[in-house]
Amino acid sequence: MSGPRVPEAAEEGPTAELLRVRRGGQLSALDRLLLHSPPVAEGWNALLGALRGATTLSADLRELVVLRVAVLNDADFEWVSHEPIARRAGLAESQLEVLRRPGAAAEPVWTPVQAAVLAFTDASTRDVAVPDGVFAGVRAHLDDRQVVELAVLVGGYAMVSRFLVALQVPPPSGEVPG
Known part of the structure; x- marks a missing residue:
């Protein structure tokens, strides 16, 4: 497998910055694909951020x-x-x-x-x-x-x-x- 089926999006803009904040400054390949749809990327970021860091599960x-x-x-x-x-x-x-x-x-x-x-x-x-x-x-x-x-x-x-x-x-x- 060489790369994803969709090219990665540009890493600029307010949505990219939101994702960077959660990721500690770096974007993953997954993030760069999500950036094709800023509203989806923002919702994803909020949900996955909550699942990774705000639940009461051990x-x-x-x-x-x-x-x-x-x-x-x-x-x-x-x-x-x-x-x-x-x-x-x-x-x-x-x-x-x-x-x-x-x-x-x-x-x-x-x-x-x-x-x-x-x-x-x-x-x-x-x-x-x-x-x-x-x-x-x-x-x-x-x-x-x-x-x-x-x-x-x-x-x-x-x-x-x-x-x-x-x-x-x-x-x-x-x-x-x-």
């Missing part, structure tokens, strides 16, 4: 979701960008390996809340509908706000992966900042 749960969605949707960009973040959030090498397998939630490497969140992520990503038993597993560990944040996190990163895969955005050389 960092390990957030990164479990992001990486599992990346696996399920074949989004290499997403995996490469978030694997270092997941490691800093406390995920072990053995857990990262298990995330790439079918039925990852059933493996014995997870805490009960991690297993419940993975089962929710799998159901929501694969089938959209989340069975009552899977939802009950999440409810046993998360409060109302966290359940809402989890559902939006899964959907938000499904959106990210679908965008990246559809436009064939190649993986970066490493982590993409915030």
Whole structure:
């Protein structure tokens, strides 16, 4: 794969500056594609900024979701960008390996809340509908706000992966900042 299906947009203007602020001064290839539509880029920036930095979900749960969605949707960009973040959030090498397998939630490497969140992520990503038993597993560990944040996190990163895969955005050389 040489490059994305759409050329990157110019990096100037107020929307580019908004994205730079969230990213710590640098734009990713994903950002430069989004800049073709400033209103979409601004909405994306606000949503993903909230998902990455303003939820009450723990960092390990957030990164479990992001990486599992990346696996399920074949989004290499997403995996490469978030694997270092997941490691800093406390995920072990053995857990990262298990995330790439079918039925990852059933493996014995997870805490009960991690297993419940993975089962929710799998159901929501694969089938959209989340069975009552899977939802009950999440409810046993998360409060109302966290359940809402989890559902939006899964959907938000499904959106990210679908965008990246559809436009064939190649993986970066490493982590993409915030």
